[in-house]
Amino acid sequence: MSELLQFLFSGLTVGAVYALVALGFTIIYNASDVVNFAQGEFVMLGGMITWFAHAQGLPLPLAALIAIAVTALLGVAMNKLMIEPARGAPVVSLIIITIGASIFIQGGTQLIFGKEIHSFPAFSGDEPLRIGGATILPQSLWVIAGALVVYVALWLFFTRTLLGRAVLATANNRLAAQLVGINTSFVMTLSFALSAAIGALGGMLAAPITLTAYNVGIGFALKGFAGAMLGGMGSPKGALTGGFLIGLIEALTAGYVSSQYKDAAAFVVILLVLFFMPQGLFGRKSTDRV
Amino acid sequence: MLTVEGLRSRYGRIEVLHGIDLQVQSGEIVTVVGANGAGKTTLLRCLSGVQPVTGGTITFRGEPLVSVPAYKRLRLGLAQSPEGRQIFTSLTVEENLRLGAFLFSDERVDRDMEDAFQMFPILKQKRNLAAGGLSGGQQQMLAMARALMGRPTCLLLDEPSMGLAPIIVSQIFDVVKNLKALSVTVLLVEQNAFGALKIADRGYVMETGRIIMAGAADELIADPRIREAYLGI
Numbered sequence A: 001m002s003e004l005l006q007f008l009f010s011g012l013t014v015g016a017v018y019a020l021v022a023l024g025f026t027i028i029y030n031a032s033d034v035v036n037f038a039q040g041e042f043v044m045l046g047g048m049i050t051w052f053a054h055a056q057g058l059p060l061p062l063a064a065l066i067a068i069a070v071t072a073l074l075g076v077a078m079n080k081l082m083i084e085p086a087r088g089a090p091v092v093s094l095i096i097i098t099i100g101a102s103i104f105i106q107g108g109t110q111l112i113f114g115k116e117i118h119s120f121p122a123f124s125g126d127e128p129l130r131i132g133g134a135t136i137l138p139q140s141l142w143v144i145a146g147a148l149v150v151y152v153a154l155w156l157f158f159t160r161t162l163l164g165r166a167v168l169a170t171a172n173n174r175l176a177a178q179l180v181g182i183n184t185s186f187v188m189t190l191s192f193a194l195s196a197a198i199g200a201l202g203g204m205l206a207a208p209i210t211l212t213a214y215n216v217g218i219g220f221a222l223k224g225f226a227g228a229m230l231g232g233m234g235s236p237k238g239a240l241t242g243g244f245l246i247g248l249i250e251a252l253t254a255g256y257v258s259s260q261y262k263d264a265a266a267f268v269v270i271l272l273v274l275f276f277m278p279q280g281l282f283g284r285k286s287t288d289r290v
Numbered sequence B: 001m002l003t004v005e006g007l008r009s010r011y012g013r014i015e016v017l018h019g020i021d022l023q024v025q026s027g028e029i030v031t032v033v034g035a036n037g038a039g040k041t042t043l044l045r046c047l048s049g050v051q052p053v054t055g056g057t058i059t060f061r062g063e064p065l066v067s068v069p070a071y072k073r074l075r076l077g078l079a080q081s082p083e084g085r086q087i088f089t090s091l092t093v094e095e096n097l098r099l100g101a102f103l104f105s106d107e108r109v110d111r112d113m114e115d116a117f118q119m120f121p122i123l124k125q126k127r128n129l130a131a132g133g134l135s136g137g138q139q140q141m142l143a144m145a146r147a148l149m150g151r152p153t154c155l156l157l158d159e160p161s162m163g164l165a166p167i168i169v170s171q172i173f174d175v176v177k178n179l180k181a182l183s184v185t186v187l188l189v190e191q192n193a194f195g196a197l198k199i200a201d202r203g204y205v206m207e208t209g210r211i212i213m214a215g216a217a218d219e220l221i222a223d224p225r226i227r228e229a230y231l232g233i
């Protein structure tokens, strides 16, 4: 019993990171129908830049803020330099551009920060908390809280603010969005900044547990993508649920089957969703009649 | 209010507007009629800024418009209800209307929405449904109502009657006629020349990217050449 609980705790911890990645996917997808495969690199940068700034002697909270801000700026630069010039190209081309951006960011990070694995201190110490015979790290609670807070903030943004609805409108019909006065290129910039900041937040929160290195992004991207697909691309609720489910499936597979198969679990989920449930759990049904 | 001089536009290398001149005075309903492919939609897209202009000028209330980006033109008072309605299909009817007033967040937004519901009561019934599920006529009403939520002084209407049953068409033309009372100037583009000329003050006839005739609407309706070519009488 305490064994199961232990697996659940570790599933919730990684699941929270995947949920943050999936939420990042959701924003850019909602604004542009593009699945941004560089999302994992934003996560990696969140961890790496925090480590670097902290290693230079900055206090951890400041280092974290810098990491989030720099990553958000990189997201904006990626949109301005790579996505915007290709506007009007088919979505598939844009997705391939994001894969290129991912490889570029990874290479650049390796050049600047090297290949070593890094970490920095957990925010509230390393003393595990005992709950029902299992243990959980305080940092895990930080990660889980981070995912929940970001989810609630995004939910409020998309459903309660005019700007949030303008993002949805831009995705749905860019021409009409311009005609009602929405600056659609600003909406895209905003989406990339938000996505990148959320990715960096996840990477920064997770790094004390998962450690970080220039090449951790791709794994996060794939798991987060699996979560977003499972929950239904475009739905914040789906991203949150899907991310946590992928984490739990992974932890249970590692615990009860073999940790060799834990990465395969996410891919099996992607395939099953594509075959049997392409809308995902909470995906929007297409209501277009025409 | 709106002056277009020598307007040219092209898709790729093919020019489809070969120098359009037209004027709309404040308070008028002006229509541009013409057959399929004449370039009417392209003209309106140029006026809204979503189509590149390759020559000529557009002046709206004294301001040159050609270099103003599309999203800023509604701020100047120029709205469009585009061809094909282009509503936000995944959002609700009410959200569509609210986005029509994207530029505003004062108390008048609610009043304008009530006015829109009064103009098109069916939209009020469906206010919480996804707009993509509306019928063609309802989508057209929503597109017009959304454009009016932007508080335009001049409304560009692209084929509001397209594909609709005659009873809906006459309902929509009635609404257009009544826009005068709301002091909204109208530039209406139509293949349905008879219906459009009946409610308009003046009309232009467009053929393959050129204006070939202009005049008071009742004179155009009476003109034998127009009657033969466009009214099928």
Ligand SMILES: Nc1ncnc2c1ncn2[C@@H]1O[C@H](COP(=O)(O)OP(=O)(O)OP(=O)(O)O)[C@@H](O)[C@H]1O
Residues within 6 Å of the ligand: B011, B016, B034, B035, B036, B037, B038, B039, B040, B041, B042, B043, B083, B159, B191
């Ligand atoms: N996206 C496009 N790319 C290339 N050519 C186009 C495009 N859209 C329109 N055209 C061409 O431009 C010309 C004018 O088209 P436009 O849509 O402006 O005509 P219209 O008068 O609005 O016609 P309709 O009454 O059918 O709406 C036509 O010859 C059309 O084939």
Ligand SMILES: [Mg+2]
Residues within 6 Å of the ligand: B040, B041, B042, B083, B158, B159
């Ligand atoms: Mg047309």
